[in-house]
Amino acid sequence: MADALGPVLERLWQTILSRRGADPKTSYTAKLFARGTGKIAQKLGEEAVEAVIEGVRGDPARLAAESADLLYHLLVLWAATGVAPEDVAAELARREGRSGIDEKRARDS
Amino acid sequence: MADALGPVLERLWQTILSRRGADPKTSYTAKLFARGTGKIAQKLGEEAVEAVIEGVRGDPARLAAESADLLYHLLVLWAATGVAPEDVAAELARREGRSGIDEKRARDS
C-alpha cells in the first residue's frame, strides 16, 4: 500500500525545508539549493534517466532505489521553486474525477 | 506539508492496481499496462523532461502539474515492474540515517 510513502515523504519534506539556507559544506541538500534551480532540475533529469533505464530493464530493486533518488530531487526542486506538496496533491485530486481514456483526452487537448 | 500527498498517492495507487488487466480501450492506465514497461518508462522520461523544463523556468504552477503527471507515470511503472510503494518508502527511510554530504558520498561510491 502506498500509505507507507506519506509519512516518509512528509519527514523528507521537513528535512529539505530545514536545509534551506544551511551551509553548503555540511549538507548535500544545502549544496543543491546553493547551486540553484537549474542544477536541481538537471539532477532530477539525471535521476529520471536512471529510473527509465531500470524500468526498461525491469529490475524492481534498482527501480525502487532510483525512484527514491528521483523523489528526493523532485521534492528539492519543489522547495527551490515554491511548489508546496499540497499543490501537487491538489493536481492529483483534480484528476481523480476524470479517469481512463477521458482523462488522457483532457490532458492532450 | 507533504502529508497531503500520502492519501492521494494511496488512492492513486489503488486505482492503478485496479486497472491492471482492464480493457485498454476504456482506461488510459490499462492501455499503458498493455503497451508494456518500455512504453511506460518512456512516458515517465517524457514527463520528467517537462518537469525539468518547468523547474528551469521556475514556474511553480506548471511544475506542480508536470509533477502530478510524473508521479502518476512513476506509480504505473512501479505497478508494471513489481515495485511496491513500501519498497521505495524503505529506501527513503534507509537514507534518513545518513544525511547531507555523507549521504552523497555514500551514494557516489
Next chain:
Amino acid sequence: MADALGPVLERLWQTILSRRGADPKTSYTAKLFARGTGKIAQKLGEEAVEAVIEGVRGDPARLAAESADLLYHLLVLWAATGVAPEDVAAELARREGRSGIDEKRARDS
C-alpha cells in the same frame, strides 16, 4: 565511416533553415519554430529518452532510427537558438587536442 553523415546533415540543415518563417500548417519544422525553443527542447529530450531506451535494449536498427530523430530535433534547436553547426564543430575540434582520461578530467573541472 561517419563521412556519410556530413552531406546529409548539411542538406538537413539547409532544409531546416529554409523552413524558418514558413507557414506552420505546411511544415512540421515550421510548426516547431512557431512553438518556440521550449517546445523544441522538449521534443529533443523526448527523442533522447527513446534513444536511451533503444541503447539499453541494444537494438541497432531502432537506435539508428531514434538517432535520426534526435539529430533532426537537435539541429532545429540549434537553428532556433542561434547555434551554427560550425560552433559545435569547433567545440568538437577543441576537444581533439585533449583525449581519454585527461579530456574527462578537463571536462569535470
Next chain:
Amino acid sequence: MADALGPVLERLWQTILSRRGADPKTSYTAKLFARGTGKIAQKLGEEAVEAVIEGVRGDPARLAAESADLLYHLLVLWAATGVAPEDVAAELARREGRSGIDEKRARDS
C-alpha cells in the same frame, strides 16, 4: 554550414573505434566501453538533459558545448551497439523524400 561537422565527426568516429578494447585506465572512451551500453546510454541521457536545459535558457555557447558532449556520447553508443553512421545517414536520407507535416504524420502512424 553544417558541412563543417562532417569531417570532425568522421575523425571523432575513427578515434572512438580505435578505443574499443583499449585499457580503461588510459582513455575515457575505453572506460565507457568497459562499463557497457547501459552506462553509455545513461551518459547520453544526462548530456541530453543538459542540452535541453541550455536550449530552454537560449544560451547558444553553452548549447554548442553540450551538443558536442551529446554527439560524442551518441557516437560511442553507436559504436557499442553496432550502429554504423551510414545507418543513421540512411535513415535521415529516407526522410528527405517526405517533408513537413506529411513526414510527421508518417512518423506518428
